[in-house]
Amino acid sequence: MLKKSFYNLPASELAPKLLGKILVHKSGNKICSGKIVEVEAYEGAHDLASHSARGETPRSKIMFGPSGVSYVYFSYGFHCCFNVVCDKTGVPGAVLIRALEPMDGIKHMQKRRGKTELKDLCSGPGKLCQAMDINLKNNGDSLFTEEFHIQRGERVTPEKIISGPRIGISKSLDLPWRFAIAGNAFISRKF
DNA sequence: GATTGGATCGCCT
């Protein structure tokens, strides 16, 4: 399991380091896991696309808190998106997990998603929340439990990482804070 | 209290 100190970095530095790691979530005795293959970084006041860009609000306050905590928000009236809170306490930051390569519990994922094709299970932030059974109730959860954590996985060297502008935002498009494992088949869309 | 605009997805062409 990754230690707390691993998460005490600015989001744009932590995000690429999460690629290749394994996200594990157990709910209702069902264990699911997947390799992180695509992420996005969200920081503070200088990052206008971030929920914390305008300071602390009831929703964004969790981004200002201790690292290694789950930040889940509701998006577009349909989906949840899962982030990992990072950086020092008091400094806002979070890494959005955008895509996973399914590993354990694929049967559960297929049932929750209503799809059998592996590429349809976790190739997007909303999809992976549905597949992994992550919802608003998980907002604020610690990521240092047996049920919910991130562990060491495949080593991803810098040469294997591609980056570009983040998806679905209209501000701070100049920041290349979307990161993915080059050539991986499970990312949400092409760069 | 009302309005507006999303860190999306799936299905259609």
Add this chain to the structure above:
DNA sequence: GGCGATCCAATCG
């Protein structure tokens, strides 16, 4: 590639 679904949170009056 385009669009409709659908609702929360932030912002403004």
